[in-house]
Amino acid sequence: MMTLDDYLLPQRLHKGGVELARYWSHFLSEEQADQLLGRCRNLHWQQPRVRVFGKEHLIPRQQCWLGEPGCQYRYSGTLLDPEPLSPWLDALMLSVSQHCGVRYNTVLANRYRDGGDKMGWHSDNEPEMGAEPQVAILSLGAARPLQLRCGEGQQQEFVMPHGSLLQLLPEAQRRCKHQLPARAAVHGERISLTFRRITPGYWSRG
Numbered sequence: 001m002m003t004l005d006d007y008l009l010p011q012r013l014h015k016g017g018v019e020l021a022r023y024w025s026h027f028l029s030e031e032q033a034d035q036l037l038g039r040c041r042n043l044h045w046q047q048p049r050v051r052v053f054g055k056e057h058l059i060p061r062q063q064c065w066l067g068e069p070g071c072q073y074r075y076s077g078t079l080l081d082p083e084p085l086s087p088w089l090d091a092l093m094l095s096v097s098q099h100c101g102v103r104y105n106t107v108l109a110n111r112y113r114d115g116g117d118k119m120g121w122h123s124d125n126e127p128e129m130g131a132e133p134q135v136a137i138l139s140l141g142a143a144r145p146l147q148l149r150c151g152e153g154q155q156q157e158f159v160m161p162h163g164s165l166l167q168l169l170p171e172a173q174r175r176c177k178h179q180l181p182a183r184a185a186v187h188g189e190r191i192s193l194t195f196r197r198i199t200p201g202y203w204s205r206g
């Protein structure tokens with residue numbers, strides 16, 4: 001049975017005395033999460049091409065970059081200007097910011113159309129994210145595991161159901177990598193909203 005604490009208090013993931021992540025399994029109610037998923041389907045989804053080892057290919061998912069003015073994001077050699085935040089997304093960003101104690105200012109939305117779409121091992125430590133990279137991932141739709149691998153240690157897996165929130169702390173970006181692997185058995189769509197704090201104007205400074 002769910003208790004009040006399950007709704008309000010995060011589970012905390014530590015490793016060697018260092019806190020890496022916080023997880024709220026029921027950040028949104030089923031109803032709120034359904035409504036949000038419907039809205040997110042109407043974002044301006046893009047599937048850019050990237051160059052890996054000299055070969056061009058489409059990224060294996062769709063994405064949309066949104067945020068406050070001046071928050072450019074460098075992706076595979078190109079600068080992306082943010083789409084403006086609609087009032088509902090701005091309000092959601094404020095609520096996520098209050099929960100996490102971080103003032104997020106941008107969102108990279110990812111759309112995994114089915115279990116074939118994925119994201120490989122990486123950390124979110126681009127220079128525009130500053131010395132303390134802060135990311136919080138809100139999951140909608142099909143549950144997919146996010147895997148976290150820290151050094152030689154064992155891999156952790158967060159299954160992330162509809163409406164759950166995972167805050168990755170700066171130490172998780174420094175010490176670990178994460179990925180969203182393909183899952184052939186999953187036929188439904190998943191959308192993640194990854195709230196980020198970036199340095200406004202980082203790429204436009206002379």
Ligand SMILES: O=C(O)CCC(=O)C(=O)O
Nearest residue numbers: 110124137146180192194
């Ligand atoms: O979709 C996810 O849960 C992971 C996304 C992610 O790692 C990212 O956008 O950097």
Ligand SMILES: [Fe+2]
Nearest residue numbers: 122123124178
């Ligand atoms: Fe990431």
